[in-house]
Amino acid sequence: RVVFGAWEPKTGAVGSLWDVVRDRRLTHRPA
DSSP states (O other): OOOOOOOOTTTOSSSSSOOTTTOTTSSOOOO
16 A cells, blocks of 8 residues: 655655655565
């Protein structure tokens, strides 16, 4: 299940300030 609220260019974590989906430092990956 993916829930998307809104783009937040100042503090966002999916494609704005920090791209959590592509960050290789994290041990879990989305499928």
